[in-house]
Amino acid sequence: MAETTADRSDPRRTGGALGRRLLPGLLVLGALGAIVLVAPSSTEIRLPEALQAPSGAHPFGTDALGRDLLARVVQGARVSLEVGFGATLLALVLGALLGGTAALRAGAVDLLLGRVIEVLGCFPPFVLALALVTVAGGAGLMPIVVAVGLGRAASTARFVRGEVQRRRGAGLWIAARASGAGLPRLALRHLLPLAAGPLVVQAAFGVAQAILLESSLSFLGLGIQPPAASWGMILAEGRATVEVAWWPILFPSVAIAATLAGLEWAGSLATGDE
Amino acid sequence: MSGFLLRRLLACLPTLLGITLVAFVILNLLPSDPVLTWSEAGVPMSAESQARLRAALGAGRGPAERYSDWLLSVVRLDLGRSLRDARPVQEVIGEALPWTALLNLCAMAAIYGVGLPLGFLGARRPGSQGDRWSRRILLILFVVPPFAAALLMQRLFAVRLGLLPLQGTGLGEATGAARLGSLAEHLVLPVLCLALAAWAYTTRYARALFRTLFPAGSVAAARARGLSGLRLARHFAPMAALPFVSILGAVVPALVAGSVVIEEAFSWPGLGRLLVHAVEGRDYPVVLALVLLSACAVLAGQLLVDLAYPALDPRLREQVAPDGSHGG
Numbered sequence: 263m264a265e266t267t268a269d270r271s272d273p274r275r276t277g278g279a280l281g282r283r284l285l286p287g288l289l290v291l292g293a294l295g296a297i298v299l300v301a302p303s304s305t306e307i308r309l310p311e312a313l314q315a316p317s318g319a320h321p322f323g324t325d326a327l328g329r330d331l332l333a334r335v336v337q338g339a340r341v342s343l344e345v346g347f348g349a350t351l352l353a354l355v356l357g358a359l360l361g362g363t364a365a366l367r368a369g370a371v372d373l374l375l376g377r378v379i380e381v382l383g384c385f386p387p388f389v390l391a392l393a394l395v396t397v398a399g400g401a402g403l404m405p406i407v408v409a410v411g412l413g414r415a416a417s418t419a420r421f422v423r424g425e426v427q428r429r430r431g432a433g434l435w436i437a438a439r440a441s442g443a444g445l446p447r448l449a450l451r452h453l454l455p456l457a458a459g460p461l462v463v464q465a466a467f468g469v470a471q472a473i474l475l476e477s478s479l480s481f482l483g484l485g486i487q488p489p490a491a492s493w494g495m496i497l498a499e500g501r502a503t504v505e506v507a508w509w510p511i512l513f514p515s516v517a518i519a520a521t522l523a524g525l526e527w528a529g530s531l532a533t534g535d536e
Numbered sequence: 537m538s539g540f541l542l543r544r545l546l547a548c549l550p551t552l553l554g555i556t557l558v559a560f561v562i563l564n565l566l567p568s569d570p571v572l573t574w575s576e577a578g579v580p581m582s583a584e585s586q587a588r589l590r591a592a593l594g595a596g597r598g599p600a601e602r603y604s605d606w607l608l609s610v611v612r613l614d615l616g617r618s619l620r621d622a623r624p625v626q627e628v629i630g631e632a633l634p635w636t637a638l639l640n641l642c643a644m645a646a647i648y649g650v651g652l653p654l655g656f657l658g659a660r661r662p663g664s665q666g667d668r669w670s671r672r673i674l675l676i677l678f679v680v681p682p683f684a685a686a687l688l689m690q691r692l693f694a695v696r697l698g699l700l701p702l703q704g705t706g707l708g709e710a711t712g713a714a715r716l717g718s719l720a721e722h723l724v725l726p727v728l729c730l731a732l733a734a735w736a737y738t739t740r741y742a743r744a745l746f747r748t749l750f751p752a753g754s755v756a757a758a759r760a761r762g763l764s765g766l767r768l769a770r771h772f773a774p775m776a777a778l779p780f781v782s783i784l785g786a787v788v789p790a791l792v793a794g795s796v797v798i799e800e801a802f803s804w805p806g807l808g809r810l811l812v813h814a815v816e817g818r819d820y821p822v823v824l825a826l827v828l829l830s831a832c833a834v835l836a837g838q839l840l841v842d843l844a845y846p847a848l849d850p851r852l853r854e855q856v857a858p859d860g861s862h863g864g
Contacts, residue, residue, distance in 0.1 A: 265677055310784055323574055353631065366659075367637075376555070377551065377554060379548060380551055380554075381554030381555055381557075381558060383556065383762060383834075384551065384555055384557065384831040384832075384834045384835045384838075385555070385827065385831045385834070386792045386793045386831075387793070388792075388793035388796060389792065389793060389811070389826075389827055389830045389831075390562075390827070392811065392815055392823075393559075393562050393794070393815075393823055393827045394562060395815065396815045396818065396820075396823055397562060397723060436811070443795060450742045461558075463539055477683075477799050478682075478716070478793075478796075481683045481801075482796075482797065482800055482812050483816070484812070484815060484816070494683070497683065497684060497687060500687065501687055501801070504687060504691050504695060504700075504702075505695050508691050510692060511684070511687040511688060512549040512688065512703060514684070515680065515681075515684035515685075515687070515688055517683060518678045518679075518680075518681055519676075519681070519684070520679075522679040522681070523679040526675075526678070526679060
C-alpha cells in the first residue's frame with residue numbers, strides 16, 4: 263500500500279508503473295488470442311453428431327445441434343470481449359464526463375450532477391440493462407453494448423468524481439491553477455495522467471462486470487440473438503440438455519470464470535492488493 | 537438522533553423522485569409501440585381495440601402530462617394493470633414477492649452465517665493456513681457467475697447424485713407437513729447459488745474491518761481487564777455489528793440482480809422471474825414497477841446502512857450532530 267501512495271504522489275513514476283500494471287492484463291489477452299487462433303472455426307450444424315462427449319475431433323464435445331463446442335466457445339469469446347470492452351469504454355466516457363464535470367465545476371453543478379449520479383447508482387446495473395433491452399429490442403451487439411455501458415456508467419462516474427475530488431486540493435493542482443491553467447488544460451494535463459492508473463484498474467474490474475452482465479442477459483435469452491454465440495447463450499442452450507450432458511455447461515462456465523479471474527487478478531495486482 | 541433521522545429521510549425524497557423520473561424516461565420516451573409489437577407477434581386485434589389500447593396506454597398526450605399522471609397514481613400505490621392479463625400490477629407483484637423474500641432472506645442468512653465468521657477467523661490469524669485456503673477457494677467461487685454455478689450444481693446434485701430436486705418450489709407434489717420439507721429441499725440449491733459469489737466479498741470485507749476494529753491485542757487487553765465469556769462478547773458485539781450492517785449496501789443490489797437469474801434458472805416463481813417474463817412480453821407496467829421497486833430496495837439498503845452507523849458507533853453520532861451531513 264505504501265508503494266502505491268508513493269507512485270501516486272510522484273507523477274514522473276506513473277508512466278513506468280502504468281506499464282508494469284498493464285503487463286499481466288496484456289499477458290492474459292495474449293493467451294486468449296492464441297487460443298482463438300488455433301481453435302477450429304466451423305460451427306456448422308451436423309445433427310448426426312449431436313451431443314458427442316469430448317474427444318480428439320471435438321475437444322469440448324458437441325452441442326445438441328452437433329456444433330463443435332470449442333469453436334462455439336471461441337466464437338462466444340469474441341462477443342463477450344467486444345461487449346465487455348465496448349461497454350466499459352462507453353461507461354468510462356460517460357462516467358468521466360459526468361463525474362469529472364461534477365467534481366471540477368463544484369458548487370451547484372456538483373450538487374446537481376452528484377444527485378444524478380446518486381439516482382442512477384440506485385438502479386442495479388443488471389436491472390437497468392434489462393429495462394433498456396426491453397425498450398431497445400432489436401438484434402445485434404449495439405443495444406447490448408449500450409445497455410450494459412449505461413448500466414455501468416453510474417459507478418464509474420462515482421469513482422471518477424471521488425478520484426478528482428481527492429486530487430483537486432493537491433499542491434500540484436493549486437500550482438497549475440496559479441500559473442493560469444484553465445479547466446480543460448488542468449483536466450487533460452494535470453489530472454488525466456495522475457488518474458490514468460486507477461482508471462485502468464477500475465476499467466479492468468469494469469470489463470469483468472460488463473462480461474458478467476452480457477452473459478447473464480444472453481443466458482436469459484435477452485442478449486445476443488442466434489446465430490451469434492455468447493457464453494451465456496451457449497449455457498442457456500446447455501440448460502435444455504442438463505440431464506444428459508455435462509460438457510455443454512462445463513466449458514462455457516470455465517471460459518467465463520477464467521476470463522473474470524484473469525481480469526480480477528490483473529486489477530488486484532495493479533492496486534497492490536495481494 | 538431523531539433530527540438526523542428526519543433529515544436523512546427527507547434527503548431521500550429528491551432521490552426517490554429522480555428514480556421515478558429515470559424509470560419513466562427509460563420506458564416511455566424511447567420509440568417503441570407495444571401495440572405494434574403485439575399485432576406483429578400475431579395477437580389478433582381490431583383497429584378499434586388497437587386505438588382503445590393506445591388511448592389506455594396514454595399515447596397522444598405529452599410526456600410531462602403522462603409523467604405527472606403516472607407519478608400521482610404511483611403515490612396512490614396504483615401501478616396500473618399488467619398488459620398480459622389485465623390484473624392490477626400490485627396484485628401480480630404481491631403474488632411473487634413472498635417467494636423472492638423467502639429466497640433472499642435465506643440467502644442473506646447463508647451469506648452472513650458463513651461470510652462473517654470466516655472473516656473473523658481470518659482476521660484473528662491473518663496469513664494462517666486456514667485463512668489462506670479460505671481466501672483462495674472463495675476467490676474461485678467469486679469468478680463463477682451465479683447462472684453457471686446454478687447449471688453446474690443442478691447437473692452435479694440433482695442429475696448425477698440425485699440428492700436434491702432440479703427446480704421448482706416443490707409445493708405442488710407434497711401435502712401436509714411434507715410440504716415444508718420439500719420446500720426446504722428446493723431452497724438449498726438456489727440459496728447456495730446466490731450466496732456463493734457474495735461469500736467472497738463479505739468475507740474479505742469482514743476480515744479487513746475486523747482487523748481495523750480489533751487491532752492485535754485488543755481482545756487480550758479486554759481479557760486482562762477481567763472480561764470473559766458473555767461479557768467479553770457484549771464488549772465487542774456493537775463493533776462487530778458494523779460490518780454486518782455496512783455489507784448490506786453491497787449485498788442488497790447483488791441479491792436483487794442475482795435473484796433475477798437464479799429464479800429463472802430454478803423456475804422459482806418470484807419477482808426476478810416475473811421481470812424476465814415481463815421483459816420478454818414487453819409488459820411495460822410490470823417492468824416499470826419492478827425497476828422502481830429494485831431501485832427503492834437499493835435505496836432502502838443504503839438508508840439502513842447510513843442510519844445504523846451512528847446508532848452503533850457513538851463517535852459518528854457526535855460528528856453527525858452539528859451539520860447533519862455525513863456519508864456523502
